[in-house]
Amino acid sequence: MNASVRLSVSSLRAHKRRFAGTFLAVVLGVAFLTGTLVMGDTLRASFDTMFGNAAGGTDAVVRSADAITTPGESQGVRQPVGTDLVRTVERVPGVAAAAPSIQGAGQLVGANGDPIGGQGPPTLAGNWITDPELNPYRLAEGRAPQKSGEVVVNRGAAEKGGLAIGDTTTLRTPDPVEVTVVGLATFGGEDGMAQVTFTGMTRADAEKYLTARPGEAASIQVRAGPGVGRRELVDRLTPVLPEGVEAITGQESAAENTDMISSQFLTLFTTFLLVFSGIALLVATFSIHNTFAIVVAQRTRENALLRALGASRRQVTAATLVEAAVVAVTASAAGLAGGIGIAAGLQALFPAIGFPFPEGALVISALSLLLPLAVGVVVCLGSALLPAARAGRTAPLAALRETAVDTSGASRARAVTGTGLLVLALAVTLVGVLLSPSVWLAGAGAVLALASFVVLGPVASATAVRVLGAPLDRLRGVTGVLARRNALRSPKRTAATAGALMIGVAVVSLFTVFGASLKATMDQTVSRSFAGDVAVSAPSFGAGGSGLSPRLAGAVQELPEVDTAVGLGRGVADVDGQGRALTVTDPVALNRTFDLGTVHGSLDDLGTDGIAVTESEAEKRGLTTGDTTRLTFTDGRGGTFTVRAVYGQSELAGDYVITRAAWAPHRTQDSDTLVAVAFKDGVGADAGKAAVEQVADRYGNPEVQTRDEYARSSAGGIDMMLTLVYALLALAVLIALLGIANTLTLAVHERTRELGLLRAVGQTRAQLRAMVRWESVLVAAFGTVGGLGLGAFLGWVLVAASDGASDSAFAFAVPPAQLAVVALVGLAAGALAGLRPARRACRTGGRAAEAAGSGRRDVRFRTRTGGCRPPEGAARRSGRRPAPCRTARGSGRSPPGQPTTADRAGAGWCPPRSTACSTSVNAAAGTSSTRRRGGRAATGGAVTGTELTAVGSVNQTTLPDSPSGRAPQLPLIAATMASPRPHVARGSASSTTGSRGSWSRTETVSRSRSSSISTVHVLSGLACRWTLVNNSVTPSTARSIRRSICQ
Secondary structure, three states: OOHHHHHHHHHHHHOHHHHHHHHHHHHHHHHHHHHHHHHHHHHHHHHHHHHHHHOOOOOEEEEEOOEEOOOOOOOOEEOOEEOOHHHHHHOOOOEEEEEEEOEEEOEEEOOOOOEOOOEOOOEEEEEOOOOOOOOOEEEEEEOOOOOOOEEEEEHHHHHHHOOOOOOEEEEEOOOEEEEEEEEEEEEOOEOOEOOEEEEEEOHHHHHHHHOOOOOEEOEEEEEEOOOOOHHHHHHHHHHHOOOOEEEEEHHHHHHHHHHHHHHHHHHHHHHHHHHHHHHHHHHHHHHHHHHHHHHHHHOHHHHHHHHHOOOOHHHHHHHHHHHHHHHHHHHHHHHHHHHHHHHHHHHHHHHHOOOOOOOOOOOOOHHHHHHHHHHHHHHHHHHHHHHHHHHHOOOHHHHHOOOOOOOHHHOHHHHHHHHHHHHHHHHHHHHHHHHOOOHHHHHHHHHHHHHHHHHHHHHHHHHHHHHHHHHHHHHOHHHHHHHHHHHHOOHHHHHHHHHHHHHHHHHHHHHHHHHHHHHHHHHHHHHHHEOOOEEEEOOOEOOOOOOEOOOHHHHHHOOOOEEEEEEEEEEEEEEOOEEEEEEEEOHHHHHHHEOOOEEEEOHHHOOOOEEEEEHHHHHHHOOOOOOEEEEEEOOOOEEEEEEEEEEOOOOOOOOEEEEHHHHHHHOOOOOEEEEEEEEOOOOOHHHHHHHHHHHHHHHOOOEEEEHHHHHHHHOHHHHHHHHHHHHHHHHHHHHHHHHHHHHHHHHHHHOHHHHHHHHHOOOOHHHHHHHHHHHHHHHHHHHHHHHHHHHHHHHHHHHHHHHHHOOOOOOOOOOHHHHHHHHHHHHHHHHHHOHHHHHHHHHHHHHHHHHHOOOOOEEEEOOOOOOOOOOOOHHHHHOOOOOOOOOOOOOOOOOOOOOOHHHHHOOOOOOOOOOOOOEEEEEOOEEOOOOOEOOEOOOOOOEEOOEEOOOOOEEOOOOOOOOOOOOOOOOOOEEEEEOOOOOEEEEEOOOEEEOOEEEOOEEEEEOOOOOOEEEEEEEOOOOOOEEEEOOOOOHHHHHHHHHHHOO
């Protein structure tokens, strides 16, 4: 082991607590990343196993070769195959059995009357295949359906809906059908699959309710005979199949299902979590960098001594990097274990919150371990690289200096660089948003803006802290002043500490602004496009629900209160070679309930061969009224349609609109997604809504909402998304708060002598705690305000880029109430982050005076009030009672006001004859005395007002005098003096008149050779001005000072 490694290891052992915050930040970031990767691999393997088990008895699948895939979908919609093809397949040599698989949408109603599922995951229905080898579902309880109206339900859906064998309920197909549950089933050994529901019925019922025409099926399941392989079976089936029909193996079908789940859910799930784990690691870099920067600054003299003893720059830098590497490796290893635990916890949590994913053992791949480990090490080492290089540049002569002045915040190069980055960010953002709309350019501008905020942080921190801390001067007095000035001591440290919180708050604000903008966009869209009074919709979102019965609109239209009721259905077609979604409706009634902003032509003229196109789609494809386009539907048939209308509002109606008459020959399972209702004049909203609800209850209990309610419910998914985002960002904010707490804790360690003397001269524990807490609040306020501004700007960039890059019109909105809550939470979190450092500061302050100096010092006072009062603890340490008071009058042993021999020996305390007060100090290096010359004391330095000039190098701070008659209980000046030889520092205070009379105090202290640094603290006020020259006093001294001077 070389010297650098030994030094690093010994330093880590001696100062383990300094790196606790860094260790925890790396652990949390790596654990989040590891848990995401492990959970993603586990879910993917579980779905693969489940689909493989379900298709275990299916050797081949016969289906349509063509699929129409719309944007955003991984698997397209295939046209059905004829069930008469089953007989053709059964005659192929090597085929043991074949059965049609009829599939559609069917949503069960639970025992409480609410629909089961439909919130995203599909609600499936199909025929129950009697061959158990070909049926992917396994009967767990009860029996198979044998007659019309009997169904088998997957066990997970039955448990969720409170259904049991023998119960009667409603199945929405979408027309309501009364069914009886006769059996419970599992899929691939699982009761339920992420809220997916399945209802199995007889083949006759499936053809009646789930298909548009009898004799059609989604696919044909085939089982091979003995000795025939799956690939061989496919090769035998292919020649006998008609054109447009193909055969694939059962394993390939199962793999496609797994890929569909992976692309539509797992990839989105893991990517979503990886983004937030990246944010957490980015926030952690600030905390890590700040910790090493503070530690390196505290070791300036130590590193300089190493350089003086012969260590090279490379060795000093390497020693710091070795410490970072040790922390990185150990924290990353702990993060790996924590991430595996998080994955196991999520696996157990999902079923409890209603997402019963397939069960299985955790899948821990090499990539899931090596990637987080590498990321943790790189992040930690990269964050420590600059502080390590700074440590290597330490000059040997720095050992003679106590501290260095931090001027990094006022660096001209930093200000110029940050300003340049900010200007470049604004330029790139404006180009990407206004001139040439591009999400990528806007994103690049956002990244540059973030970088400029980081670079300009130290420059802006001084001004920001002064402004934010200004109210503390009035509200908290000298405590607030000290808290504000402590935050100003190191602008770079303050900015780096606040930067981590700034990023977390910025991301929270970004999503808050973007979510509010989406809500405003939805409200604007509904208000602008929807002209009806009531909207009837299925109680689900996405494509998971079975939709509404197409007969519901007709039933509502018959109500006397209703003027117009129109249903909007959904279809799929290939439009000139590209898959597109179609809106199927009655265009005449649509014009009465929707304002689509028709630009050219009329929706009333569509007919059976006409189509309406949005303005944006017409511009892309160069279409106008009178042009023709080719549509091919899922049944393989199609035709040429003429553009009869061009409209501008596409948010509710989509890009293409055709009539129901044009769609009827090609439809599959007919359903509506929305029914818009307009009331007659004079019909109140409440009365009309109640009438519609009575009719709608007969069609599966859909939701009936007014226009405003419909707009709010449409934004409900946005609130769910924001809740999830806030929960995930809590980790990043937690890491940022740990960084604040860690920085303050290290700063408390750095100010040990200062805090001790603060307590010595009268600062109470409550004041000391408040000072540290308010410093934490100021740092958090700087980060919160910066994060709010940056987040609002990034939110505008995202909304503007989305508006320019998409066909929809986005509205920008800033939610002041929510942002105010974010600000309050940030400030409260900052106060919480300062609790532990504040407690540590109190413990440090109480011991610092005794621990920082060399030798025992006892201060004895004779006050103007007369009487003898020894300092607390003096009698206990000596074991004897104080001697009787001696005065100069009549004894001839000492002039008035001068200490006697007994005073110097610590045996007695004599009251003065007048208001003058004398002090004698016994120090390890000698005895001090007080002498007066014509009412003034001899001095080596002079106190004038509230400023001190002392021998040596001085770091000077000036505070205002106390406005009251009592002296402030806080120090004013910290002066440091370095000398290689014994040095005597003297100070004096001029006479001052206060509410308690006039008096003067002079103290002279001699310090030992071993103490090369003295810290001078001056307490100033109208009642007393005094100078204590030394680097430590005992706790008893502190109490004596408080009683004799500051009471």
